Amino acid sequence: MPSKEKVTPKKWNKLSKPSVLFDDGDYSVIWGNYENSSKKSLGVRWNGQGENLGYPNQMGHPLWFVEPDFLAKPILLELFYQVSRNNSLGNLANIQQALSEI
16 A cells, blocks of 8 residues: 555646645545646545555556545545544645635
8 A cells, every 4th residue: 555655746746745635544635736737736545455556546556636626625624624633634734725725
């Protein structure tokens, strides 16, 4: 199971590394600029277990899925709720920053 740190977000802007918002071991969420867009996006992935690459993956490489814009705010609000209840699941400040940038 690749951790969020080992899933290289190649299509995410290298100048501003995506910030990790949430990671419960099974599901991870990042926030950053996808494919050099000036607008930030929400990236998500299921991490998998053992040798499983999780989802999404392509040709043996784990990837991040970009959530559609209309889903970003509801997901961020739920992440805020979950992390406020258990701060070991993510970074509340990063989630607040993402909410302010929508």
